[in-house]
Amino acid sequence: MTVTPDWTPETIASIFAGKITTWNDPAIAADNPDATLPSTKISPVHRSDDSGTTKNFTDYMSKTAGDVWTYEPDGVWPLPGGEAGNGTSGVISSVKGGECTIGYADESQAAGLGIAKIGVGSDFVAPSPAAAAKVVESSKVKSGRGNYDFAYDINRETTSTDEYPIVLVSYHIGCMQYDKKETADLVKAFEGYVVSAKGQQAAADAAGSAPISDTLRTQAMTAVDAITAAG
Numbered sequence: 201m202t203v204t205p206d207w208t209p210e211t212i213a214s215i216f217a218g219k220i221t222t223w224n225d226p227a228i229a230a231d232n233p234d235a236t237l238p239s240t241k242i243s244p245v246h247r248s249d250d251s252g253t254t255k256n257f258t259d260y261m262s263k264t265a266g267d268v269w270t271y272e273p274d275g276v277w278p279l280p281g282g283e284a285g286n287g288t289s290g291v292i293s294s295v296k297g298g299e300c301t302i303g304y305a306d307e308s309q310a311a312g313l314g315i316a317k318i319g320v321g322s323d324f325v326a327p328s329p330a331a332a333a334k335v336v337e338s339s340k341v342k343s344g345r346g347n348y349d350f351a352y353d354i355n356r357e358t359t360s361t362d363e364y365p366i367v368l369v370s371y372h373i374g375c376m377q378y379d380k381k382e383t384a385d386l387v388k389a390f391e392g393y394v395v396s397a398k399g400q401q402a403a404a405d406a407a408g409s410a411p412i413s414d415t416l417r418t419q420a421m422t423a424v425d426a427i428t429a430a431g
Contacts, residue, residue, distance in 0.1 A: 248290065264357055
């Protein structure tokens with residue numbers, strides 16, 4: 201069964217916590233009043249390996265549906281049993297090959313599967329590059345770090361319907377100072393390309409990632425421009 205349902209955070213968390221077990225559960229029906237839902241059992245699929253995707257997903261559930269999802273964010277799936285797949289490809293394969301399955305994976309790898317919209321504010325929002333970039337832009341930089349350390353506390357609880365909060369940010373880590381000018385110049389050129397519109401589009405084309413916004417690009421470039429050589 202391939203469906204593209206609307207789900208509130210509480211419904212998502214209840215499914216993966218094992219508290220909602222059938223597709224016609226009243227909570228799913230309330231989120232999707234116009235849908236004809238079968239009484240078949242839901243088969244959730246999670247990652248079997250230690251995964252940043254799992255930590256990202258469990259962080260979302262703990263922050264938006266903490267009364268239901270009572271586990272700490274973790275890269276290792278916290279519940280025993282259930283169906284599991286190794287890596288993104290394993291989850292996708294299990295979801296495609298199973299009956300009445302649901303899983304979580306990078307959107308870029310989910311072609312051919314129904315992708316749920318999630319409750320944000322007063323609406324349901326699907327993943328998109330623009331919505332992903334927007335939620336990162338609205339998120340706060342983690343406190344207590346260096347001036348050029350732009351690690352974000354993702355705004356999972358956003359109510360802005362132009363933002364999609366289940367995102368994972370990939371980071372580049374470099375030094376602010378290098379021994380040789382040639383090395384510093386090379387790193388600056390590389391990182392400048394990475395955050396440029398051209399570099400971001402290349403990453404989107406190759407890996408399906410969401411390009412950062414111009415605001416985030418300007419912020420990132422302050423770190424790139426600050427790279428120097430000793431002496």
